[in-house]
Amino acid sequence: MRIQRPTDMFDRTWEWAQLTRFVSDDEPGASLGVVSGRRRQGKTFLLEAMCEATGGFYYSATEAVPRQEALRQLGDAVGRHTGAPGRVHFAHWEEALDALLSLGTDRPVPVVIDEFPYLVHGAPELPSLIQRALSPRRRERIESRARILLCGSSISFMGNLLMGSAPLRGRASLELIVPTFDYRAAREFWGLDDLRLAALVYLIVGGTPAYKSEFLRGAAPARLEDFDDWVTEHVLSPASPLFREVRALLAEDPTLTNTGLYHTVLAAVAEGNCTRGSIASRIERKATDISHHLTVLADAGLLTVEPDAFRQNRSAYRITEPLVRFYHSVMRPVYAQLEQVRPGRTERLWEAAQPRFRSAVAGPVFEYMCRTWAHTMAADETLGGMAMRVLSGVVHDSAARTGHEVDLVSMDADGNVLAIGEAKWGDTIGLAHLERMEKVATLLRAQGRAPNVITLFSGTGFMPALREAARKSGGRIQLVDLERLYHGD
Structure with missing residues (x-):
């Protein structure tokens, strides 16, 4: 039927x-x-x-x-x-x-x-x-x-x-x-043609359809120049339903009985504390004391636990909902000031929060968008094989006694590394970024895990010298800008 x-x-x-x-x-x-x-x-x-x-x-x-x-x-x-x-x-x-x-x-x-x-x-x-x-x-x-x-x-x-x-x-x-919309579906749902504007909106409200259809009644920024006004009027305003949405999300879940501590844990993760030990240290608790809370937040779909691509027995906690990350990174530190509505105050608070927004919200959410692209949207030929898992990880450099963070690691069904990558929302990527990834590739090659491809993602663009290097690489260097992230494979 x-x-x-x-x-x-x-x-x-x-x-x-x-x-x-x-x-x-x-x-x-x-x-x-x-x-x-x-x-x-x-x-x-x-x-x-x-x-x-x-x-x-x-x-x-x-x-x-x-x-x-x-x-x-x-x-x-x-x-x-x-x-x-x-x-x-x-x-x-x-x-x-x-x-x-x-x-x-x-x-x-x-x-x-x-x-x-x-x-x-x-x-x-x-x-x-x-x-x-x-x-x-x-x-x-x-x-x-x-x-x-x-x-x-x-x-x-x-x-x-x-x-x-x-x-x-x-x-x-x-x-x-029923999942949230991915960033491509979210752009179509919001009706945004400007890809940078679409990405900026996604960085804050993610792919939750009710935020547009019910909460904001379709209110969306028409142009990139309108984005800041849209944020101050529809996200940071106490009159907007989005203003208290994150508090409501936790209060509505019957499994979250002590919302104050759960908010504190989420705030620690939003600050960049991704391991159980670092989260516990940030909130001055023992790791065993917050084990239950991390599990409950993961079960509630607010946190995800991802294994490190290169180190066994090490996992990273990440916030799944962009608005939750935005609230704890941008709104919660100045929540009392935002509630005191005065002419120009919200605009000044939003301007002052730009460094936190770029580092704690835009960067991590953009990395997630790039991992989504590699996992479900990139062609097999792009990555040198079918990506069954896309994670992040830290490659240890014993000679330099340091670790190199890798934003994106694409692996096949057998755990072989297909591609490694770096994602930068606000930086124009050049040869220095490629050199860092080449060094990581060399370290992996010594471990018998050499990647086929190096992928570089940017929300801003690429320097001409890097574009030329990619052109000559025969596909080994893949550059992914917003156009390719939204429309290409």
């Missing part, structure tokens, strides 16, 4: 196809799917659109309501959906689940329970009850073709539903994670 994709839906073609395949499955027997992803990514939009297109049932749970109130709200939603002449009343969750299964008696139909973690908070036994309701030989399941979709924004909670010894492990036939 082909389900018409909404005309007002941007991108999400793959996600819509997966939902369509799950929902239109005509095989007998109810089935279960789980949809998750960080907040503001459009999960609700996707699911509501699917229900509208198919005549499905959609219910969004309410936070912190007692068990009986949740059952009453669900009964009212079922009554409205079925057009019941009287009030639908559920005495317990077992009865409610069977009623949801009965919605799919005649045909395959999506049955969506959004904000599922809210319901489980008031009824911890609910996953087990769903497991029982979907028992393979149970008559109510066999006679139903309800396609039940559980949705939530707590990534750790939703992921744990299907892990280990959880009751629903092995019961779901769909596990869909």
Whole structure:
């Protein structure tokens, strides 16, 4: 069955196809799917659109309501959906689940329970009850073709539903994670033709669609010259929803119970402290004291843990959401001053924050964009093979007793180094940068890990001498500017 994709839906073609395949499955027997992803990514939009297109049932749970109130709200939603002449009343969750299964008696139909973690908070036994309701030989399941979709924004909670010894492990036939837009999709979504402007906007708000469509109601800088005004008016202004968004992100996640300490950990990472030891030292704690907090932030999707490409047993923590990095690097140090709105103050604070923005926000996020390009957008011929992993790392120089940081290391499925690279957002790259990478390549060659290609990325441009060297290299030196980053491979 082909389900018409909404005309007002941007991108999400793959996600819509997966939902369509799950929902239109005509095989007998109810089935279960789980949809998750960080907040503001459009999960609700996707699911509501699917229900509208198919005549499905959609219910969004309410936070912190007692068990009986949740059952009453669900009964009212079922009554409205079925057009019941009287009030639908559920005495317990077992009865409610069977009623949801009965919605799919005649045909395959999506049955969506959004904000599922809210319901489980008031009824911890609910996953087990769903497991029982979907028992393979149970008559109510066999006679139903309800396609039940559980949705939530707590990534750790939703992921744990299907892990280990959880009751629903092995019961779901769909596990869909709705990601943020990558930087190319984000540029199209924001409608920005100027590539530097598109990159600057991405450096701050990333690829979260709701920041444009809901929070800013489409407000975007029209020209590069408008960018600073856009930042002060729509990001740094206390009247903008983005101003308090990062605080809300942490407050809304039920797994983050002590938000003050979690903010402190994120601030330490934003400052450039990427290892567990350096983070602990920055906040004056023992590394063992923050182990749990780092794990929770990673499970919540706010931090990612990436192994070093060259050193075993060493990992780097990075902030996944650009706005979180921007908040802790630029906004949090002057938050009280930003709240005191006075003519010209915000503009001066933004101007004073430019060094922090370039080093703590633009640099790391641009490096992430470059690693994304190498991993998913660069041609195999560009890197000398198919990149299965793209990491960063530190190459040890025993003779000089120092380490050389490498922004980008592309590796194939066997762990062989295909390419190494350096990314600079604000620098015009020249021969000195190439010489540094050549030195790193020589060190790797001595270790039997010589790269095929050296890649140099710049948000500003390249010096003529470097362009000439790249032209003569036969493809061994690859230069990637914004044009190639957004449109090339």
